[in-house]
């Protein structure tokens with residue numbers, strides 16, 4: 231049985247590994263030509279992600295990244311407002327990508343190869359690629375991300391919805407931080423909670439994957455409200471006046487926009503976090519979206535990972551969810567000879583789970599929204615904004631099937 235996977239990022243790679251373990255032949259097609267880059271983004275690991283890596287025989291130990299034992303909330307004057315013991319292993323997008331990609335034989339992975347169309351019938355699905363090639367397969371997995379063209383065709387109404395705030399991201403080498411900042415922030419999971427904003431920062435491995443003190447990096451995500459028709463529009467407009475509504479490439483962000491973000495960091499954040507942002511070399515931002523798909527199965531085509539659901543990053547579940555989707559898909563396909571029936575079973579299991587994760591992450595992020603529209607939003611915002619609630623709930627897994635607020 232042959233599966234074609236559209237998208238060769240983490241979701242596509244998880245699907246490829248899970249299906250190969252069940253005896254499928256897979257071809258992953260990734261439209262980007264160069265090796266994918268995570269721009270230094272950190273990833274919080276959860277037990278489901280570690281289990282998935284172990285299942286492929288990949289390391290799921292301390293070689294993945296940096297262990298932290300405690301969470302801290304810093305106040306505007308740099309003092310500690312609160313702390314909580316939460317042991318966690320923190321890795322990096324590029325580390326996970328490298329592990330999963332090198333464990334997949336090269337003949338299964340095609341770069342610079344875009345899926346541009348497909349047709350299906352009872353016998354097979356025929357997939358068209360950008361180079362003109364056509365492939366017949368039993369299954370097409372759409373792991374083509376938030377802007378999935380496959381989802382757009384199958385579910386034209388399921389559009390990403392802007393959440394009302396953006397995430398500024400970046401990282402800094404441990405060695406360039408001043409000694410007092412280094413001592414305060416390493417090796418903790420740090421929060422800074424200015425009104426209607428949130429910064430989450432934590433250590434990850436350094437350039438050569440080193441986790442030795444002095445050679446690590448500190449990675450941050452700083453959420454700031456940006457009204458869709460005012461501040462966001464300005465952030466997404468480049469120096470030539472071109473507007474990039476679906477996300478501006480980092481090199482096109484105007485220097486004055488970056489300077490304003492650094493200035494705001496000095497105005498509203500603790501001195502430690504402001505220094506981290508002042509010294510970050512790769513400051514960039516991403517608008518935050520919610521995306522929900524009412525269906526995941528369409529005959530021989532399945533949606534997976536961010537193509538299916540995108541939750542705001544506050545639970546840190548995106549990568550674990552993609553791994554869980556892939557494992558549920560492979561299990562469903564092992565249980566029946568009919569691909570279409572198996573995909574229905576996959577949808578029954580994963581669609582409610584995706585809906586639940588999106589709802590929980592939306593509740594956690596409500597207090598950053600530029601505008602709170604309803605009483606329910608205002609109540610949620612109040613409920614999830616105290617330092618204790620933020621430390622307890624952020625970047626924590628939610629257990630499948632168990633109710634969350």
Ligand SMILES: Cc1cc2nc3c(=O)[nH]c(=O)nc-3n(C[C@H](O)[C@H](O)[C@H](O)COP(=O)(O)OP(=O)(O)OC[C@H]3O[C@@H](n4cnc5c(N)ncnc54)[C@H](O)[C@@H]3O)c2cc1C
Nearest residue numbers: 237239240241261274344345374375535536543546548549
């Ligand atoms: C600010 C922020 C912080 C985050 N932090 C975390 C975290 O701490 N922990 C966590 O688990 N998750 C986090 N996430 C989410 C996580 O990055 C994603 O959920 C995860 O990477 C799954 O992505 P994916 O592979 O499904 O999609 P993507 O990574 O978007 O990949 C889709 C791929 O498909 C390719 N593609 C698109 N169209 C086609 C086509 N037609 N043909 C071929 N290829 C195509 C694209 O080039 C791309 O490589 C965060 C996200 C954001 C925005």
